Amino acid sequence: xxxxxxxxxxxxxxxxxxxxxxxxxxxxxxxxxxxxxxxxxxxxxxxxxxxxxxxxxxxxxxxxxxxxxxxxxxxxxxxxxxxxxxxxxxxxxxxxxxxxxxxxxxxxxxxxxxxxxxxxxxxxxxxxxxxxxxxxxxxxxxxxxxxxxxxxxxxxxxxxxxxxxxxxxxxxxxxxxxxxxxxxxxxxxxxxxxxxxxxxxxxxxxxxxxxxxxxxxxxxx
Amino acid sequence: xxxxxxxxxxxxxxxxxxxxxxxxxxxxxxxxxxxxxxxxxxxxxxxxxxxxxxxxxxxxxxxxxxxxxxxxxxxxxxxxxxxxxxxxxxxxxxxxxxxxxxxxxxxxxxxxxxxxxxxxxxxxxxxxxxxxxxxxxxxxxxxxxxxxxxxxxxxxxxxxxxxxxxxxxxxxxxxxxxxxxxxxxxxxxxxxxxxxxxxxxxxxxxxxxxxxxxxxxxxxx
Amino acid sequence: xxxxxxxxxxxxxxxxxxxxxxxxxxxxxxxxxxxxxxxxxxxxxxxxxxxxxxxxxxxxxxxxxxxxxxxxxxxxxxxxxxxxxxxxxxxxxxxxxxxxxxxxxxxxxxxxxxxxxxxxxxxxxxxxxxxxxxxxxxxxxxxxxxxxxxxxxxxxxxxxxxxxxxxxxxxxxxxxxxxxxxxxxxxxxxxxxxxxxxxxxxxxxxxxxxxxxxxxxxxxx
Amino acid sequence: xxxxxxxxxxxxxxxxxxxxxxxxxxxxxxxxxxxxxxxxxxxxxxxxxxxxxxxxxxxxxxxxxxxxxxxxxxxxxxxxxxxxxxxxxxxxxxxxxxxxxxxxxxxxxxxxxxxxxxxxxxxxxxxxxxxxxxxxxxxxxxxxxxxxxxxxxxxxxxxxxxxxxxxxxxxxxxxxxxxxxxxxxxxxxxxxxxxxxxxxxxxxxxxxxxxxxxxxxxxxx
DNA sequence: AATGAATGAGCTTTCATTCAT
DNA sequence: GATGAATGAAAGCTCATTCAT
Numbered sequence: 001x002x003x004x005x006x007x008x009x010x011x012x013x014x015x016x017x018x019x020x021x022x023x024x025x026x027x028x029x030x031x032x033x034x035x036x037x038x039x040x041x042x043x044x045x046x047x048x049x050x051x052x053x054x055x056x057x058x059x060x061x062x063x064x065x066x067x068x069x070x071x072x073x074x075x076x077x078x079x080x081x082x083x084x085x086x087x088x089x090x091x092x093x094x095x096x097x098x099x100x101x102x103x104x105x106x107x108x109x110x111x112x113x114x115x116x117x118x119x120x121x122x123x124x125x126x127x128x129x130x131x132x133x134x135x136x137x138x139x140x141x142x143x144x145x146x147x148x149x150x151x152x153x154x155x156x157x158x159x160x161x162x163x164x165x166x167x168x169x170x171x172x173x174x175x176x177x178x179x180x181x182x183x184x185x186x187x188x189x190x191x192x193x194x195x196x197x198x199x200x201x202x203x204x205x206x207x208x209x210x211x212x213x214x215x216x217x218x219x220x221x
Numbered sequence: 222x223x224x225x226x227x228x229x230x231x232x233x234x235x236x237x238x239x240x241x242x243x244x245x246x247x248x249x250x251x252x253x254x255x256x257x258x259x260x261x262x263x264x265x266x267x268x269x270x271x272x273x274x275x276x277x278x279x280x281x282x283x284x285x286x287x288x289x290x291x292x293x294x295x296x297x298x299x300x301x302x303x304x305x306x307x308x309x310x311x312x313x314x315x316x317x318x319x320x321x322x323x324x325x326x327x328x329x330x331x332x333x334x335x336x337x338x339x340x341x342x343x344x345x346x347x348x349x350x351x352x353x354x355x356x357x358x359x360x361x362x363x364x365x366x367x368x369x370x371x372x373x374x375x376x377x378x379x380x381x382x383x384x385x386x387x388x389x390x391x392x393x394x395x396x397x398x399x400x401x402x403x404x405x406x407x408x409x410x411x412x413x414x415x416x417x418x419x420x421x422x423x424x425x426x427x428x429x430x431x432x433x434x435x436x437x438x439x440x441x442x
Numbered sequence: 443x444x445x446x447x448x449x450x451x452x453x454x455x456x457x458x459x460x461x462x463x464x465x466x467x468x469x470x471x472x473x474x475x476x477x478x479x480x481x482x483x484x485x486x487x488x489x490x491x492x493x494x495x496x497x498x499x500x501x502x503x504x505x506x507x508x509x510x511x512x513x514x515x516x517x518x519x520x521x522x523x524x525x526x527x528x529x530x531x532x533x534x535x536x537x538x539x540x541x542x543x544x545x546x547x548x549x550x551x552x553x554x555x556x557x558x559x560x561x562x563x564x565x566x567x568x569x570x571x572x573x574x575x576x577x578x579x580x581x582x583x584x585x586x587x588x589x590x591x592x593x594x595x596x597x598x599x600x601x602x603x604x605x606x607x608x609x610x611x612x613x614x615x616x617x618x619x620x621x622x623x624x625x626x627x628x629x630x631x632x633x634x635x636x637x638x639x640x641x642x643x644x645x646x647x648x649x650x651x652x653x654x655x656x657x658x659x660x661x662x663x
Numbered sequence: 664x665x666x667x668x669x670x671x672x673x674x675x676x677x678x679x680x681x682x683x684x685x686x687x688x689x690x691x692x693x694x695x696x697x698x699x700x701x702x703x704x705x706x707x708x709x710x711x712x713x714x715x716x717x718x719x720x721x722x723x724x725x726x727x728x729x730x731x732x733x734x735x736x737x738x739x740x741x742x743x744x745x746x747x748x749x750x751x752x753x754x755x756x757x758x759x760x761x762x763x764x765x766x767x768x769x770x771x772x773x774x775x776x777x778x779x780x781x782x783x784x785x786x787x788x789x790x791x792x793x794x795x796x797x798x799x800x801x802x803x804x805x806x807x808x809x810x811x812x813x814x815x816x817x818x819x820x821x822x823x824x825x826x827x828x829x830x831x832x833x834x835x836x837x838x839x840x841x842x843x844x845x846x847x848x849x850x851x852x853x854x855x856x857x858x859x860x861x862x863x864x865x866x867x868x869x870x871x872x873x874x875x876x877x878x879x880x881x882x883x884x
Numbered sequence: 885a886a887t888g889a890a891t892g893a894g895c896t897t898t899c900a901t902t903c904a905t
Numbered sequence: 906g907a908t909g910a911a912t913g914a915a916a917g918c919t920c921a922t923t924c925a926t
Contacts, residue, residue, distance in 0.1 A: 039352060040348060040351055042263045046921060047921095056886060057887070057922095058887055058888070058923085061921085124348060127261060172420065183405075186347070210428060210431020211427065268894085277911060283911075461888095461890080463889065482791070482793055489916080489917095500892070501890070503919075508917075508918075568852070569703060569790055570703075614869075617862065618869070622870075625847075648873055649869075649873060708900080710899075
């Protein structure tokens with residue numbers, strides 16, 4: 001999935017895709033995301049994007065109406081990329097709410113979803129969301145969808161602990177887990193080298209196990 | 222502490238600060254931090270900073286040598302502001318490692334340290350650290366000092382659980398707590414309105430209690 | 443040839459040049475040379491150049507990458523202008539080395555090559571060459587090519603005086619003539635009004651005649 | 664004489680001269696000349712000058728009224744430096760006009776007068792003279808005084824060749840010699856390494872000998 | 885639909901000059 | 906006299922956007 005990576009050689013093998021508007025849009029969005037990941041959103045200029053995409057200058061305004069709208073489209077695309085992968089991984093866990101939660105944790109901390117490229121892009125869009133409404137919209141999507149999925153699962157588990165439908169326990173578990181995952185992304189961003197996915201997963205599970213001791217085994221790292 | 226806030230009134234009454242280099246430098250740093258908090262680091266220009274500070278254009282290069290060095294100085298100052306306050310609050314907790322840890326949690330999530338201004342600035346400097354070495358240096362300072370303080374406290378507690386000097390438990394607790402606090406700051410940044418400090422503290426303590434049930438009481442929110 | 447002169451009329455009638463990069467580059471180079479000739483290289487700013495060329499601010503960086511590179515391109519162009527004219531005039535003298543030398547002298551001191559514009563530009567680039575490598579390269583070209591042409595001619599003549607292939611005589615004659623012409627340009631620069639081309643030519647020829655009395659007749663002014 | 668050179672250490676040994684207005688003015692002029700010689704007149708800023716002189720910022724305006732006036736004073740001083748040395752050397756040649764002329768040539772091409780520092784400064788002031796009247800005044804002084812000295816000498820010699828008081832011969836000889844020396848300075852400026860003072864003197868003398876064969880022996884290099 | 889030369893507002897930076905101390 | 910912090914006009918440069926082709 002993350003195979004687009006930082007490739008500057010926009011030469012041979014990519015040409016067949018040309019002369020197709022949708023293909024150009026996709027190429028621009030990918031070039032935008034790659035550029036943001038590589039040099040940061042502040043230094044991501046129209047020139048750098050079109051250079052990486054191997055397309056002409058006017059393309060951005062022709063297809064998106066401007067740089068800001070391209071950024072918004074890239075943010076939206078990035079969110080969808082994330083959820084396509086997450087859904088794919090979580091749908092394979094159908095035996096119960098614990099499995100869904102575990103699947104979310106493992107997916108969110110997997111190489112496919114949490115890597116240098118995605119954490120940098122994520123951070124960039126979070127910052128931009130404060131001053132760019134078009135980005136804000138899609139940037140908050142991650143929390144919203146993830147929150148719903150997790151909340152549903154935690155509510156099912158909480159009921160087995162005698163909690164009511166809208167118990168604080170399920171709400172706090174959802175909140176706590178999301179915050180923990182959020183923090184893990186920031187930590188990965190800060191120092192990818194020293195980051196251990198195994199330790200991360202074990203710590204997150206320990207947190208959940210503290211709330212629901214009957215359902216999550218204390219993993220021993 | 223956070224009382225500098227967004228003051229645009231560069232009117233008469235503040236002239237005593239003139240002809241004092243240190244005062245000018247401080248004013249520029251404050252204006253820089255306020256501007257970043259308000260409109261983001263990307264839109265923080267020299268013009269906006271000097272306008273807010275009520276000082277002249279050349280000042281920045283006279284005292285700091287350039288915009289980037291002013292940003293670095295602002296990042297350093299911001300980090301020191303954070304630690305001055307944190308140290309002040311933590312030093313009052315001297316009865317044991319649990320108190321230190323609790324004090325750190327409550328301080329880090331307090332209005333004085335975690336607010337809209339500081340979370341936005343924090344986020345901005347994290348992003349800038351990737352491409353600005355001068356900022357990177359001071360931006361990572363927070364983690365380093367906090368990590369040491371917490372690790373020491375957790376090691377003391379872990380020993381009472383029969384753990385060795387350099388146990389994984391103490392390390393994981395430190396890592397987990399920092400990640401959780403990091404995530405809280407991100408969460409606050411994303412949606413300050415819906416954020417509850419009380420819930421945040423209770424969730425963090427629940428995580429710690431899961432690791433050290435004898436020392437941290439499961440608080441009931 | 444030197445007809446570009448100081449034209450400040452960037453009015454309507456010259457629009458055909460638009461949308462043609464080469465034409466724009468040429469216009470910028472000409473405007474640069476004219477500006478240097480008029481107000482000196484120190485006062486030659488981007489604003490003055492684009493104003494004279496009737497083009498936009500970004501043009502210089504778009505086509506040359508910066509002011510310094512434009513200056514280097516202008517120096518190169520100026521050198522080529524000089525040699526195109528010199529070659530044209532010298533090639534008509536094919537009957538012998540004396541004719542070549544005389545042609546060089548008369549060409550170099552002619553209105554077409556040595557005038558207020560060219561002497562000022564020449565002086566400016568000489569000075570800039572000390573601190574701008576891009577200019578140094580092309581600024582020294584004049585001496586190199588001229589030196590070779592003259593040295594060849596003088597060697598032929600020197601052989602008729604029984605001198606060896608690499609005689610000091612030919613070398614000194616070349617050096618002396620170049621220095622004399624160099625000095626004439628400086629003198630013209632200093633006071634164009636009092637300068638007499640006829641006296642200049644006669645003096646230079648007298649110098650050559652002193653070295654090769656059989657080949658150059660002592661002209662009487 | 665040229666011992667001021669490029670010294671950046673404005674420390675100890677120079678202090679006694681302080682608190683003396685004339686001393687400060689001299690220090691500023693020297694720093695100006697050294698800076699021009701080292702980095703060119705375009706890059707010679709007030710900051711660089713006062714830094715090299717080890718004096719305070721306001722000094723220049725206090726003593727000279729502005730940067731331009733300091734440059735004019737430096738140009739004047741430089742011209743006087745040149746003539747003090749030239750006069751000193753020429754006054755020792757009292758036996759006849761030939762000796763005066765030879766002395767001028769040897770002095771003008773000597774290490775003391777023609778060196779990297781002086782040729783660079785000379786070139787800079789020549790260029791600046793076109794746009795700075797205060798400099799123009801003193802920059803042209805060299806030619807004026809030198810011209811008079813040489814013209815007088817050549818007139819005496821010309822009379823022995825049966826020429827009238829205001830003969831063209833004396834005028835041309837003066838002009839030619841000055842131009843030749845001017846050219847030598849330019850040549851030295853362009854490439855000091857390849858320059859040979861001996862060859863230069865011999866070539867200049869050859870030129871004079873061509874005009875006055877009875878008085879100047881054809882030197883053999 | 886696609887291109888890329890052209891534009892100019894606005895950016896960071898430089899610098900001679902001023903003036904309170 | 907002497908200082909150096911302060912000023913702001915003007916410098917070189919960047920870049921999203923436009924539009925003739």
